[in-house]
Amino acid sequence: MPFFLRNSFFCSNFAAGIMKIGVFDSGYGGLTILEAIRRELPQYDYLYLGDNARAPYGTHSFDVIYRYTLQAVKYLFEQDCTLVILACNTASAKALRTIQQRDLPEINHQLQITNHQSRRVNVLGVIRPTVEAVPALTMTRHIGILGTPATVSSESYVMELEKIDSSLVITQQSCPLWVPLIENNEHNTPGAKFFIEKYLDELLAKDHLIDTIVLGCTHYPLIKKQIDHYLGDKITTIAQGELEAKSLADYLSRHPEYRSKLSANGTCHYLTTENADRFSQSASLFLSSPVQAAHIDLE
Numbered sequence: 184m185p186f187f188l189r190n191s192f193f194c195s196n197f198a199a200g201i202m203k204i205g206v207f208d209s210g211y212g213g214l215t216i217l218e219a220i221r222r223e224l225p226q227y228d229y230l231y232l233g234d235n236a237r238a239p240y241g242t243h244s245f246d247v248i249y250r251y252t253l254q255a256v257k258y259l260f261e262q263d264c265t266l267v268i269l270a271c272n273t274a275s276a277k278a279l280r281t282i283q284q285r286d287l288p289e290i291n292h293q294l295q296i297t298n299h300q301s302r303r304v305n306v307l308g309v310i311r312p313t314v315e316a317v318p319a320l321t322m323t324r325h326i327g328i329l330g331t332p333a334t335v336s337s338e339s340y341v342m343e344l345e346k347i348d349s350s351l352v353i354t355q356q357s358c359p360l361w362v363p364l365i366e367n368n369e370h371n372t373p374g375a376k377f378f379i380e381k382y383l384d385e386l387l388a389k390d391h392l393i394d395t396i397v398l399g400c401t402h403y404p405l406i407k408k409q410i411d412h413y414l415g416d417k418i419t420t421i422a423q424g425e426l427e428a429k430s431l432a433d434y435l436s437r438h439p440e441y442r443s444k445l446s447a448n449g450t451c452h453y454l455t456t457e458n459a460d461r462f463s464q465s466a467s468l469f470l471s472s473p474v475q476a477a478h479i480d481l482e
């Protein structure tokens with residue numbers, strides 16, 4: 184039996200309608216999404232998982248990102264999550280489609296055989312809700328995308344934006360050092376300032392008509408103040424939290440089969456593959472509220 188079905192407690196929890204929403208990121212970035220989702224949908228119960236021990240994902244290959252993401256998603260299913268949000272662009276760009284097309288049908292099939300109930304799980308990403316908001320925000324039609332090397336090389340934003348509006352001029356810039364700076368809490372230092380400005384300069388040197396920039400990594404809102412300060416008020420930067428939160432609210436309104444299974448006690452628990460105290464300290468800073476995390480191993 185697959186490991187995510189071994190837990191009979193999980194099965195009875197599903198039957199009793201006490202399932203949670205899982206929120207996954209390679210590290211701290213997904214907290215920016217979780218915070219916005221909890222503002223929009225405070226009633227539900229959430230389980231956050233940061234794979235901090237293996238972050239950053241953005242410099243890994245497709246195979247590694249897919250394998251790590253699938254492990255995390257299965258773990259969250261096992262912990263009574265019926266929906267998992269990939270609050271990570273890198274995982275959304277590299278792993279979401281394969282998980283949705285190859286793994287979820289098999290997982291849902293197994294759940295039905297084992298459970299004899301209308302039990303389903305699903306995984307949602309962050310790219311589509313972001314892309315849908317972009318065309319309405321730009322005047323010049325020139326868009327910048329900032330992301331990890333993996334997100335940029337996947338071309339996911341370019342392909343999705345072109346589907347929506349083929350008149351957009353899209354320029355990407357990968358920012359390989361931003362996630363490590365944030366994961367190590369070094370993002371307010373003079374060294375970080377140098378690298379924040381470097382990647383912004385490189386993007387704008389490729390297209391000076393850009394008036395709208397997508398922060399295509401959920402870590403980047405944690406340096407949005409510095410980015411906005413450097414760019415000035417002629418360029419709008421788009422963070423994903425609220426877009427993802429509205430999109431999830433809309434999804435739940437259209438999918439009562441998931442909504443009706445969610446428990447609504449307003450709780451949130453945090454898991455990390457790194458040291459729990461270290462995660463709790465940094466997450467408390469990022470969220471401006473106390474976080475008490477627990478350590479887990481994914482392998």
Ligand code: DGL
Pocket residue numbers: 208209210212213238239240241242270271272273274331334362399400401402
């Ligand atoms: N927050 C992740 C994202 O949105 C960071 C990925 C990484 O770990 O490099 O892409």
